[in-house]
Amino acid sequence: MAKIKIINVVAGIIINQEGEILTTKRKPNRVWGNYWEFPGGKIKRGETAKAALTRELDEELGIKTKIGPLVMSPINYDYSYGQVKLQFYYVKMLSADIKLTAASQFKWLVPAELVEFDWPPANQPLIEYLVNHSLPLKNF
Numbered sequence: 001m002a003k004i005k006i007i008n009v010v011a012g013i014i015i016n017q018e019g020e021i022l023t024t025k026r027k028p029n030r031v032w033g034n035y036w037e038f039p040g041g042k043i044k045r046g047e048t049a050k051a052a053l054t055r056e057l058d059e060e061l062g063i064k065t066k067i068g069p070l071v072m073s074p075i076n077y078d079y080s081y082g083q084v085k086l087q088f089y090y091v092k093m094l095s096a097d098i099k100l101t102a103a104s105q106f107k108w109l110v111p112a113e114l115v116e117f118d119w120p121p122a123n124q125p126l127i128e129y130l131v132n133h134s135l136p137l138k139n140f
């Protein structure tokens with residue numbers, strides 16, 4: 001039996017003072033091209049999830065960040081190329097300017113607007129969670 005490839009991914013639910021969440025659009029040539037996502041990426045061997053997220057947000061957006069609590073329990077989802085294990089943390093930005101390197105666009109959205117965009121299927125439970133729970137604007 002072929003071994004299933006596990007892909008550990010961490011992404012940020014970056015929130016601003018207005019109660020909006022930062023979302024980015026994946027470039028067309030990548031897996032899930034043109035779908036929206038929460039910025040982040042694969043955790044490297046030996047790296048903690050929070051360190052990986054800090055690194056990815058610096059690489060993909062050129063921002064300094066404060067990583068807060070986990071949003072919900074990890075999501076496991078089988079794609080054709082492997083099983084992704086997705087962890088999401090709430091994040092605040094400590095620097096103002098966003099310089100996109102991995103994404104083609106970004107948008108700030110209030111939670112209710114998230115349902116209007118196309119997400120990779122693994123994100124479905126997360127989108128539902130964010131629509132139904134208030135953001136921790138003051139708690140970290």
Ligand SMILES: Nc1nc2c([nH]c(=O)n2[C@H]2C[C@H](O)[C@@H](COP(=O)(O)OP(=O)(O)OP(=O)(O)O)O2)c(=O)[nH]1
Binds near residue numbers: 007042043121
């Ligand atoms: N960042 C992110 N990845 C997601 C989300 N939802 C989802 O299914 N994924 C999947 C897509 C990919 O299979 C994987 C993340 O891979 P990636 O290609 O963005 O990883 P990376 O940033 O490390 O990029 P690379 O160095 O491999 O190019 O997780 C999401 O909301 N954010």
Ligand SMILES: [Mg+2]
Binds near residue numbers: 039040042060102
């Ligand atoms: Mg990425």
